[in-house]
Amino acid sequence: MPATITPNKTEQERKRRVEDHDNGSGRRPPTDKRTGGGGDNDNWNDRPHGRRGPYERLHRYRMGLFFALASDLMFFVAIVSTFFVNQSTGHFDAYNHYINEWLPTTIPPILWLNTAVLLISSATIEFARRNMFRETDVMDEWLGLGKPITRRALPWISATIALGFLFLSGQWIAWRQLALQHIFFKTNQSSHFFYLITGVHAVHLFLGIAALITAFSGLYLSRQLETRQILVDAAAWYWHAMGLLWLLLFALLEFGQ
């Protein structure tokens, strides 16, 4: 069986195993000595083979990516909590009045458009990702009967790259619009956070585009089908995470000020 196909039957059949002292009565074998397990059917032969077999590498890379994204989430949690703390921090002036100098930044409306673009790009990369795992096509490609999944995924990836650049240029326009109103990074507390959050997110998205371009060229250059699947899958999950993150950050900037 090719290493890239999920077997249709993922559950193992209960069959009589003589080597496990199964005497065929249908009851639990007296011992599960081949595993040395602690009884109660603690038998690793019966467990789903998640760690071995097809998609072993894919699942490993996916898990690594998810841990990286968890760590990245903490990065943004730190910045967002700073936002809330600075928003509610004031000071006493010379007359002993408590002043809070938070001046909310008016968010340029083009960000709504950008958000829509990012949502659409999340959909396009999901189409690309699903195409990489359509089983009959995977089989064809694995057997060398053309490259159906690569052919299907390529346009979606290209569309996502284009939409990603569109989003980044939209963000650039938003920054220009604010700069025309003389609102810069260093202007006040609220503008610090607007530029910081959008800027850091843009850097992340830039990395995402780099990942998409890597996946795109990987579809041409990589000779292993599983590597191609991993490249597209990882880039897609990263892209989804950045989209979701943007929704939260945008909601914070739009409604949280």
Next chain:
Amino acid sequence: MTPHFNTPPAQPHPASTTSRRLRAAVFSTDHRVIGIQYLVLALISVIIGTILSLLMRIHLVWPDWPLPLHGQILPEDYLALVTIHGTVMLFFVLTTAPQAGFGNLILPAQIGARSMAFPALNAASFWLTAAALLTLLSSTFVPGGAAISGWTAYPPLSAIASSGPGQALGMDLWLASIALFATASTISSINTLTTIIRNRCNGMTWDRLPLTVWGWFTAALLSIIAFSVLLAAILLLLCDRHAGTSFFLPNGDLVNGILHQGGNGSPLLWLHLFWFFGHPEVYIAILPGMGLTSMLLANFSHRRVFAYRTMITTTLLIGLLGILLWGHHMFVAGLNPFASSAFSISTMAIALPAAAKVLSWLATTWRSRPSYKTPMLFSLGFVSLFITGGLTGPILAQPILDEYLHNTFFVVAHFHLIMAMAGVFGLYAATYYWFPLITATRNHPGRLLSEPLGHLHFWCTLLGAYAVFLPMHLTGLAGEPRHYAQLTGISGPGGSLSPAGVLLSSTLPLNRFITYAAIFLATAQLVFLFNLVSSLRKGKFAQTNPWQATTLEWHPSMNPFPPLHASDTPDISVHRAPCQYQSNKIEISFLPQWEPILLAQDEIVDATDTKPE
């Protein structure tokens, strides 16, 4: 592909082979090589850090002694010494060596894996760490010297370049170095977590994982939570320094005679972000040592680990509570008193899992007549230092007591005993225990470190550690402040001794004793270095399982010495939890994890079983 039957393999040019082999050895993706690289980096760092601490001790009692090639140690030099000593020791020794060094060297073998999950990322994170160390050390040689705001880098002084000589370029390099280190640690922790979850061998269920692996696992979880918060804080501080923002800069701050208008930032915010990272960081440093201590005490006492599952739970619980108590570093920083109470309670709560661990260590060894090999001695030393340092923890957890003690040497004594000394004892135990695995190559089996020298090293180090850090409690209680370059000799108003000098002059004899003890402690480590160098060359060859260990890193095929072909390596599977020691039987007193069920038991089962055939 057509196989080449008759063409001989191409012979590479000899000169290029050696250079390629060198490059392959240096930029290796083999986890064992990377682990050793991390350990060498930590060894270099610990030597630098120790020398810096000796300079500080010498300066405290003989302030007029001129440092060769440098001259008088000025107060700002002293602060730079404090900063670099703390940074090097905490990041590049206590985080790097247990978690990344032994984590790479031993962890894959202990879970029955042939490699880490992402070998290339692993190598990348080592080289990022090395770059971070070089960046940090290079800050000494830039104009103004190294940063002087301590390893905690509190703003606003760390945010304003004119606040001190090292706070311009030196501080930037410090921040860059720590940012690199945080990135490297995060990558390495992602690798560790994925390896533990995905690469375990057959039968290695979660409750059969050795406690060392649980220590590495929890520390890696803490790393991915904590280090990215530090990275965010560093980003904000760099913006404050260079982009004109004021995240941490308060309004109207007078620094060095210059009024900084600033914005409406809060310096306290940095403390929150930093200690949200900083407190998990000390658990990252100590958790692998705790796991190792449990395993080694059981190994050398030939006992099972007392309450194995509870030890897994307490490891995770210490990790969980470790991220909830950062505020106890901020009792004197102007925290809301109600917040102080909450953090005080969570701090005292962590004494419970820690006490459970101590109980298990004592119960494991109690009346077991252990064999006192050097790794065992260092593990017992770990327990001793952990208890001694831990007892002052609940004292410092009281906000009202901490008001007085926080900025004194009492705190220095506390964290050096429980984190630095206990952590180093864990590292020594690991080095003496795993030295055969470090030194084994394809050509010869591993070597053992010399036992007599090890005993000498242990007793001198234990004595030195207590002699240095126990008296610091007393000088701290007498009011000796931290971070002060000079205790007495600064004249007050009217030419007399300053009031602080009068107060502290009584501690001078004790401080002199601490300095002598510190020199003794550092000298004792030369015994270890000598032992290391001589045993690397001509130490006794070890057997495959010299300590009668039960964990998988001693499996014959995990040892790099017997050069097996890939097709000859047996499948490794695990049949039981570690530390199955039976002291009542003489012929087989221990049962490694990889050993299939005993023949005798098999026969009994066969006799009672009715096979259909």
